[in-house]
Amino acid sequence: MHGLVNKSIQCFVQDNYGQVVWIEIARQIGIEVSGFESMLTYEDALTNALIEAASCLLDKPEDMFLEDVGTYLVSHPNTEAIRRLLRFGGQTFSEFLLSLDDLPDRVRLAVPDLLLPNLELLGGEDGQFELRVGGPEPRYACVLVGILRAMADDFGALAFLEQESTTGNGPTIRISLLDSAFSEGRSFSLARPTANAPEPQA
Incomplete structure (x- = not known):
């Protein structure tokens, strides 16, 4: 499995449930607390163990856990780049x-x-x-x-x-x-957000 998949699950757990929960999941599946590298490839069995351990620890069915991961990929501030990619559609x-x-x-x-x-x-x-x-x-x-x-x-x-x-x-x-127009929705601009320019000195 591509490391981006495993890393996304890791970030979902850390961002939503905290580092303590992630440490326990890492312990259960036998990996370092630092977790996964996005550009490496991992055995499918390890990904399966990751999903099973996380869903069990969070007391959620696997399909519901994975659906929550999908929601996270679009809605969390740390995954804005994915949202932008999809909004270009x-x-x-x-x-x-x-x-x-x-x-x-x-x-x-x-x-x-x-x-x-x-x-x-x-x-x-x-x-x-x-x-x-x-x-x-x-x-x-x-x-x-x-x-x-x-x-x-x-x-x-x-x-x-x-x-x-x-x-x-x-x-x-x-x-x-x-x-299709039930609510206002979230704002989106094709231009990337930029930092505010410094005010000129008097």
Whole structure:
């Protein structure tokens, strides 16, 4: 598994539950407290142990834990770069959904060896979408549900999401867009925020 995946889970735990919880998880899975390096590759078994230990310690089902990780990746101040990458997908939540097919390729431009699941969006009539998630790791769909919920809030849209059981073609996420302008949403600018310039001396 790519180190970015493990590192994201580590940061989620540290930012939301504190260093003490992370130290216990690291102890249980037999790694140093410093944790994972983003650009290294780790055995899938270690990632599985990480998810199992974290969800057990936090007393959450694994799918709910991973959904929370997805929400964190968009909504936490420490992950603003990921939010910016996703917001470039469109001006509205509908436009963002329609850009999901291209998301894995856009991510690979930044991190070539990060393998994300193939995404196929179907539908769109009357606000009803179906997102098919391909690839060998079906749990990515749980993370995607969290990302999509957070992005709906980010755009100010009201949406209902439901993940269906995995089939031979992989998991499917059904998205019902109930109101594209339900609330104001979070502010976003294409320009990167810059530090305030110093005031001129008198």
